[in-house]
Amino acid sequence: MGVCSPLSGWGCASSADSTLPVGAGLAPAREGARPSPTSCCPVIHGRWLRREATPGWYRSRPGAQGTGGAAPVVSARVDTPSTAPALVASGLGRRFGRRWALAHVDLELPAGGSLLLAGPNGSGKTTLLRLLAGRLEASAGTLRLFGLDPRRHRGTVRSGLSMVSHHLSLYPRLTAAETLALWLRLGGEPAPAERVRELLAEAGLEAHGDVEVGAYSAGMRKRLALVRVRIERPHLLLLDEPFSALDSAGRAWLAEWLAGLRREGVGLVLASHALEWSAPLCERAVRLAAGQVTWSGPAAALLEAGG
């Protein structure tokens, strides 16, 4: 897997590879290029990946080695079940006092699948993501993540999830290198300097690794928070407006980076206003309004309809 950073130009080092179909989730939808609904086709990407020398930390995801065919089986961790659907929500609702921020939400996401949450501000996208992350408990309905009840199996479910929200959960007084090293060690892994450098390079921050995060621009902080996700190796990634606070080069980097994650079989739930960037990354989409699902269908259809 090539190192993707804005510095190496648009896309990964392998973008010259002609086996990649145009619009396979790597670029924002250009006029005339219609992304196929199954844009994250494992067969092609599996073949593509087998060509690259995969770093050690990719090997934890057997699907990424190119088993091809069916959706990649993610079985990295012993504890988190791999073939169960990533997410099953039924009648999910959340109340704050009298106000139902979310109600009657039914969702289903297969392992490795991707879902776009669209809708105006205040429609409940952030609440839904926080519910999925287990940081809120549902007031109504049921939720199963990886086939498990997030309240009963908190640790297991959380180890399979990652979330990057508006708040990036960074410590302003730590440097980027220290942040990544801390994250590695919290998971019980060693934090050798090369590993940290590798991660910094992926985010395009290797020149600023020893600067306190508080001095970073918003875009740099976002990239650091996203690259931290690599350390967590989630089965499901939850993102709340990831394209905000990024300039167009940053957005291109992010789209590429997310596409890479999808190829590895990481599931994605993405809440975004930036449909032209986010819709190509996702198979399905739902539109929320006033806390309820008003539309669901393929992400491409949503994009066509204009959001």
Place this chain on the structure above:
Amino acid sequence: MKRGWIGWSALAGLALLAVGTWIGLFVAPAERHMGDVQRIMYVHVPSAWIGMVCFTAAFVFAIVSLWSGRRVWDDRLVGAVEVGVVLNALLLVQGSIWGRATWGVWWDWDVRLTTSLVMLLLFAGVLALRRLADDEGRRASWSAVATIVGYVDVPLVYFCVRWWRSLHQVQSTPETVDPAMVLPLRLNAIGLLLVAIWMASRRARLEGARRIAESAAPPARVVSEEVARA
């Protein structure tokens, strides 16, 4: 039905309190050293006992509330803590009056009085915390945590204050009670217990009603447009 049972037993409790107080005030003998002032014991000691019972119940409810997550246990917790706080406050007032009459001072850092004061502050703090928390779920778990920690603290405070005071004179609260005084004491204790149970359960029901009034049913389900997979 359960509701009726508690109400009737509360009336019986009031009757017991009336009888017990009458006996205590007029029939039981006066204490040797303190005279008639000692008769305040017939409300003071039951207040102390039943206050402790209330807080113990609150402790149990707090544990169940955290364990089960069901809000009804939080309602019961509120009932028990509030009745306990009221009894505790009354206890302090009675103790102060008694102290004034026997020792000449309104406050003397007596072991039990001091412990009661700290206990009052602890559980009043739980009630204050409830006011400050806006979210229902947080309110329930935080009240339970504060109640458990506070309750565990009470014996520690008691022993600590006792050691703290050990060089000072031991107060003249009677440890052994004349048999003639036991009857009104027990009557009052049982009576107060029944009344306290009734008050706590009413308060719990009130809290439950308030909780439901503050919430709302979910809105009607909106029909969603489903576009088939391509």
Place this chain on the structure above:
Amino acid sequence: MRLARQAWLIFRKDLLLEWRGRARTVSVLLFGVVTLVLFSFALGPEAEPLRRGAAGFLTLALLLSSVLGLNESFRLEQEDQALEGLLLRPVEPTALFYGKALGSAFLLLLLALVLVPAAVILYDLSPTPAGLLQLAGLWALAAAGLAAPGTLYAAITGRLQSQDVALPLLLFPLVVPVLLGSVKAMDLVLTGDPMHQLRSWTLLLAGFDAIYWSVCGILFPFAIEES
């Protein structure tokens, strides 16, 4: 052990952040000294009452400074919702508790380095070297006794609007045993211990610490999780 490792990492992270933001830590230390000075003004310039009350003043200065330190410990986590990130890593809430409580206890221990010399000067104390060592030990026990319930309540009140008033309101009645034990024991060290009570008071403080550190650790996950 995973819990211990994560707690240690959190502790180290907190120390590093405290060091980087040490202007704030220095302010807390100065606040402690100011408190000691204020007690002198409250009691008058006579040396004898000040000497007799020294243990109490030291303990109170520790208590009042602790509130500032404890609030700070969680403010660090609130800044960018860093706490959420930690919990989702996932970090065991219990590990988070012990890491943060250790960090707070360490900060309170630092206070001793500043406050004890200040008290010795202001209140004209003359402790023996052995006495100073005993004071250090007692201070450690008192700091631990404040840090554990303080961390639990700081986690709760940190989320409230009125956090600066709520934390002392909840914490101070709770730590009355630590307060009494610390004052009594330090007083015995500073003014003499004719009846050899120091050992029992020290054991009392240690017992409180053991109870608080276990009970608060068990309850912390309930305080920190949304529901």
